[in-house]
Amino acid sequence: MPDLGDLILEDCDRIVERVDLAGLRDQSILITGASGLLGLHMIGCFKRLAQKTGRPVQVAAVTRSGIPDHLASLFRFPGLSLWRGDIADTAFVASLPAAGCVIHAAGYGQPGKFLENPVTTIRINTTATASLLEKVVPGGKALFVSSSEIYSGSTRTPHRETDIGTTDPMHPRACYIEGKRCGEAICYAFRQRGCDVKAARLALAYGSGTGPTDQRVLNSLIRKALLDGRIALLDQGRAIRTYCHVTDAVELLLRILLSGREPVYNVGGHSTVTILELAQAIGRITGVAVTVPEQEQELAGAPADVALDLSRVRDEFGKNDFVSLESGLEHTIAWQRELYRTLGLLAGTG
Numbered sequence: 649m650p651d652l653g654d655l656i657l658e659d660c661d662r663i664v665e666r667v668d669l670a671g672l673r674d675q676s677i678l679i680t681g682a683s684g685l686l687g688l689h690m691i692g693c694f695k696r697l698a699q700k701t702g703r704p705v706q707v708a709a710v711t712r713s714g715i716p717d718h719l720a721s722l723f724r725f726p727g728l729s730l731w732r733g734d735i736a737d738t739a740f741v742a743s744l745p746a747a748g749c750v751i752h753a754a755g756y757g758q759p760g761k762f763l764e765n766p767v768t769t770i771r772i773n774t775t776a777t778a779s780l781l782e783k784v785v786p787g788g789k790a791l792f793v794s795s796s797e798i799y800s801g802s803t804r805t806p807h808r809e810t811d812i813g814t815t816d817p818m819h820p821r822a823c824y825i826e827g828k829r830c831g832e833a834i835c836y837a838f839r840q841r842g843c844d845v846k847a848a849r850l851a852l853a854y855g856s857g858t859g860p861t862d863q864r865v866l867n868s869l870i871r872k873a874l875l876d877g878r879i880a881l882l883d884q885g886r887a888i889r890t891y892c893h894v895t896d897a898v899e900l901l902l903r904i905l906l907s908g909r910e911p912v913y914n915v916g917g918h919s920t921v922t923i924l925e926l927a928q929a930i931g932r933i934t935g936v937a938v939t940v941p942e943q944e945q946e947l948a949g950a951p952a953d954v955a956l957d958l959s960r961v962r963d964e965f966g967k968n969d970f971v972s973l974e975s976g977l978e979h980t981i982a983w984q985r986e987l988y989r990t991l992g993l994l995a996g997t998g
Contacts, residue, residue, distance in 0.1 A: 663902070683714070
């Protein structure tokens with residue numbers, strides 16, 4: 649089976665050009681969600697660091713489902729060990745090694761998954777977060793990947809780090825929203841104990857590395873275009889989203905981990921579109937038609953607008969250049985096309 653790890657490494661080259669990873673050279677690293685979109689790119693950055701220095705980088709990569717064959721080469725470098733298990737299981741987390749750098753990037757970021765697994769979703773962001781922070785050695789660092797969903801219910805956009813969401817614990821997405829909110833509270837409690845942990849409220853990262861059944865809107869639209877030959881929206885597509893390419897997201901996450909001064913940061917992009925506009929852009933690139941239902945529909949619990957105020961990361965890290973949506977979509981569509989061909993879901997070479 650062809651290996652697509654090199655496509656991830658191409659993204660990582662952009663990241664390591666912009667982020668000084670010297671602070672990780674002599675650190676042991678524990679990362680959850682290693683096979684997810686963010687985790688794959690972080691693993692790729694650690695691999696590039698090992699190649700650049702010629703020295704092993706000690707990485708304990710944690711994944712629930714293992715590594716797909718088409719990405720196996722990405723996880724082959726001196727110092728990496730693979731740990732497969734469920735981080736909602738306290739006994740499994742207890743078995744993980746301590747580390748100078750802990751990155752908690754696991755979690756059901758896809759709405760379909762967290763809605764189907766509410767109890768596990770809560771545990772991943774709460775009990776697992778506390779147990780993982782206990783793994784940080786004295787003087788170490790940690791990063792908790794939170795979510796812009798904690799702003800749910802707030803009517804002011806773009807959301808600032810000082811804003812507060814107002815959703816009910818009975819909200820359809822409460823397992824994810826409240827799980828992330830409690831995860832941040834746990835991080836703050838550990839900061840009071842002297843742990844250098846930061847939370848990053850990520851919104852709508854996309855790019856190469858997603859799996860063939862990823863349920864997030866952007867990936868679903870691309871899948872429909874490539875495999876169905878058309879994009880049929882489920883609603884009128886009026887919801888507004890601001891997307892962030894994975895290279896920009898991981899660049900900011902690593903900067904926050906290594907040198908962030910604040911306890912919490914927004915991490916997002918500058919590409920704001922409605923879902924209909926997003927579908928139309930994908931349709932233009934792939935050459936397929938986009939249709940909307942005749943009857944007005946609305947998806948339960950989904951936010952009407954997701955936009956973050958990025959002043960904090962812009963001022964502290966000087967981040968002003970972002971991958972354009974058009975370029976990011978072309979890159980992501982190319983990834984999904986190659987992935988489907990590799991898995992035998994899509995024929996042809998054109």
